[in-house]
Structure formats: structure tokens, C-alpha cells
Amino acid sequence: THLKLFDFGSAYQLSHEHADRMLEKDHFDLATCLHFILSGIDPLSGSLSSVELKQVRETLIAGCWTVAPAAAPLADVIQDGWTGRACKASFGSIAAHVDGALGLAPVDEVLCSSRPDSYYGDLEVRCRNWLGSATRSLLWMSREDYFATCKSVGIDVSMYER
Numbered sequence: 099t100h101l102k103l104f105d106f107g108s109a110y111q112l113s114h115e116h117a118d119r120m121l122e123k124d125h126f127d128l129a130t131c132l133h134f135i136l137s138g139i140d141p142l143s144g145s146l147s148s149v150e151l152k153q154v155r156e157t158l159i160a161g162c163w164t165v166a167p168a169a170a171p172l173a174d175v176i177q178d179g180w181t182g183r184a185c186k187a188s189f190g191s192i193a194a195h196v197d198g199a200l201g202l203a204p205v206d207e208v209l210c211s212s213r214p215d216s217y218y219g220d221l222e223v224r225c226r227n228w229l230g231s232a233t234r235s236l237l238w239m240s241r242e243d244y245f246a247t248c249k250s251v252g253i254d255v256s257m258y259e260r
Contacts (some may be wrong), residue, residue: 126158127178128189132196137166148252171199200249 114120134140141154141163157163158180165173175192178184184192197203239247245255 118185122185125179125184127184128192129176129184130158132172132179133165133176135168135171136169138168139166146251151251172196175199 130140130142141158142151146154154163158181161177161181163180165176167174175184175195178187245259248255
């Protein structure tokens with residue numbers, strides 16, 4: 099199975115006045131995402147106050163957070179993302195490094211592999227069957243609970259609320 103991380107990059111103009119900070123944030127967020135996917139640990143989650151959240155972010159940025167053992171294959175990518183060192187690398191080169199470190203075929207090879215027409219012909223049916231049998235994880239919060247949790251730790255979610 100090949101996991102495609104959407105937004106594995108940045109979507110803004112490099113001429114934007116805050117482009118450097120936005121790029122740094124995108125690398126930081128990617129590192130946090132990779133750490134969570136590999137280890138199940140999100141250092142920014144839990145019932146952290148806004149002060150604690152700031153302290154954890156500062157610890158990550160300083161390179162003083164210990165990467166979980168399960169995330170060790172990508173420890174360099176994760177630490178570089180958290181500390182801002184990754185900003186010197188393109189997202190494409192990071193994706194290639196991740197593929198190599200995890201022993202995965204490059205996404206282009208996976209996506210471009212030839213499949214018989216029948217594979218695509220019954221894709222909609224397979225998707226409907228999968229959706230019909232899928233159950234919602236009890237660990238997932240409702241939209242309202244998620245926003246309430248974000249607000250409780252000082253995150254402004256007003257632009258996302260309907």
C-alpha cells in the first residue's frame with residue numbers, strides 16, 4: 099500500500115512576503131504528520147494549554163524532542179522539518195527520500211503502473227461497496243467536538259466554522 103500525503107508541498111507564491119514562514123510551517127506540519135503516521139504519537143496533541151503547546155513547539159523547533167522509535171526510519175526528515183533545516187530541500191526530494199527510507203516504489207511508478215480496463219470499469223462499484231461496509235472510528239470526533247477541543251487549547255477556528 100502506498101500512502102499519498104496530500105499537500106505534500108506548499109501552495110502559495112514564493113514572492114509572497116511571508117513565503118519563508120509559510121514554507122517553514124508546511125515543513126513543520128509535514129514532519130509532525132510523518133511522526134504521527136509512523137508512531138501514533140502527535141507531540142502537539144493531548145490536553146495541552148496554549149502555554150504548554152507553545153513550549154512543545156519550541157522544543158521541537160530547537161531539535162530537542164526525541165523522535166519515537168517507530169518513526170526512526172525518518173528521524174532525519176522529521177527533525178529537519180521541525181527545526182526548519184528542511185526548508186533548503188524541495189518537497190519532491192523529501193518525498194523521494196521518504197520513499198527510499200521506507201523501501202517504497204516512487205509514487206509515479208505506483209500510479210502509472212498499467213492496469214486492465216476491467217480494474218477501472220468496476221472501480222465505482224468497489225468504492226461504493228467499501229464505503230457501505232466502512233464504519234466510523236469511535237476515536238474520530240464530530241466537527242463540533244473537534245472545534246470545541248481546538249478552542250479549549252486556544253486555537254482560533256472561527257474561519258472554519260459555518
